[in-house]
Amino acid sequence: MQNSSTLNTSVRARDQVDVRAGKYITGVYVRMMLGVLLSAAVAYALIASGLMYQIMATAGTGFALGIFVLQFATVMMFRPMVQSASAGKVKALYYFYAAITGVTVGFVGIIYTAASILNIFAAAAFAFGGLAAFGYSTKRNLGVVGTFCVQALWMTIGLSLIYMLSSFVPFLRPFAQTLNITTGILGVLVFSGLTAYESQMLSQKAYSLARSNADEGTISLYTTSGALTMYLNFINLFFSLLRLFGDRRR
Numbered sequence: 001m002q003n004s005s006t007l008n009t010s011v012r013a014r015d016q017v018d019v020r021a022g023k024y025i026t027g028v029y030v031r032m033m034l035g036v037l038l039s040a041a042v043a044y045a046l047i048a049s050g051l052m053y054q055i056m057a058t059a060g061t062g063f064a065l066g067i068f069v070l071q072f073a074t075v076m077m078f079r080p081m082v083q084s085a086s087a088g089k090v091k092a093l094y095y096f097y098a099a100i101t102g103v104t105v106g107f108v109g110i111i112y113t114a115a116s117i118l119n120i121f122a123a124a125a126f127a128f129g130g131l132a133a134f135g136y137s138t139k140r141n142l143g144v145v146g147t148f149c150v151q152a153l154w155m156t157i158g159l160s161l162i163y164m165l166s167s168f169v170p171f172l173r174p175f176a177q178t179l180n181i182t183t184g185i186l187g188v189l190v191f192s193g194l195t196a197y198e199s200q201m202l203s204q205k206a207y208s209l210a211r212s213n214a215d216e217g218t219i220s221l222y223t224t225s226g227a228l229t230m231y232l233n234f235i236n237l238f239f240s241l242l243r244l245f246g247d248r249r250r
Contacts, residue, residue: 004051014059014117016152016210017207017210017211018210020209020210021203021209022128022206022209023228024173024206024209024210024219024222024223025202025203025206027219027223028202028206028222028223028226028227028230029132029227029230030176031084031094031223031224031226031227032226032227032228032231032234033228034095034098034099035094035095035097035098035222035227035228035231036072036226036231036235036236038095038099038102039098039099039100039101039105039235040099041101041102042099042102042103042105042106042108043102043105043108043109044109046102046103046106046109047106047109047110047117047228052106052107052109052179052217053110056107056110064104064107064164065164065165065249066149067100067103067104067107068104068161068164069098071097071100071101071104072157074093074096074175075097075228077093077231078090078093078094078097078225078228081093082221082224082225086217087216087220087221090220090221090224090225091220091224093229094224094227094231097228098231101235108239108242110249111246111248111249112242112246112247112248112249113246113247113248113249115247116242116245116246116247117242120238120241120242120245120246121238123241124234124237124238125234125242127192127237128195128233128234128237129193131192131196131199132195132196132199132230133197133199134196134199135195135196135197135198135200135203136199136200136202136203138196138200142196142197142200143197145193145196145197146193146197146198146201148193149190149191149193149194149197150194152186152190153190153194155186156183156186156187156190159179159182159183159186160183162179163176163179163180163183166179172230180243181243181244182243183240183243184240184243184244185240185244186240187237187239187240187243188237188240188241190235191233191234191236191240192237193229194233195233195234195237198225198226198229198230198233199230202229202230205222205226206222216223227242
């Protein structure tokens with residue numbers, strides 16, 4: 001009887017850990033989707049109001065480059081803030097980043113057709129969901145995949161920057177299309193791998209928090225940090241697919 005009671009207690013404890021971990025992971029993806037919706041809302045507002053066209057007419061590529069730098073700087077600020085700032089400030093920085101990215105999505109909205117954007121968004125969402133589910137459920141250690149993709153990510157960022165500079169530097173212009181396609185292919189590979197790898201890392205962290213009965217502040221930081229990670233993977237997978245398969249406006 002004692003062994004049976006001990007076993008039942010162990011099973012109940014494990015079930016409680018599973019429930020808490022599942023709740024934490026759900027929180028990550030809910031916050032991630034809120035960020036995606038915020039980006040979409042900002043982009044829609046800019047395009048529908050005509051402000052995006054005015055910005056392009058007056059500032060053009062220079063403004064786009066400035067947004068790229070601001071996005072990069074915000075991401076670089078995020079990790080140190082997770083270590084020292086309050087959960088509320090970290091959450092605010094995440095939504096600030098999502099809003100800024102909405103400006104980038106606004107640029108995309110005036111370059112590519114609406115039908116193309118919607119179709120590729122659906123394809124990116126489907127691919128992202130499958131990759132995240134694989135990372136969550138697989139028993140294989142995806143650490144090697146993650147390490148490779150992180151290194152390749154810097155190459156992708158570098159090529160994206162060179163592509164943007166091709167609008168300013170005449171001798172780069174003949175290579176612009178090649179740079180765009182290469183960046184798109186690399187982006188699809190890198191962010192697909194990172195989605196699966198980071199999904200596995202999120203799962204492991206969630207179970208660690210669930211076993212330790214972490215406080216609400218720690219859980220909120222985990223949720224926001226995870227949301228930004230998966231948001232970045234999704235939005236960049238979407239942009240990469242758009243580079244390759246998007247239909248430009250005539």
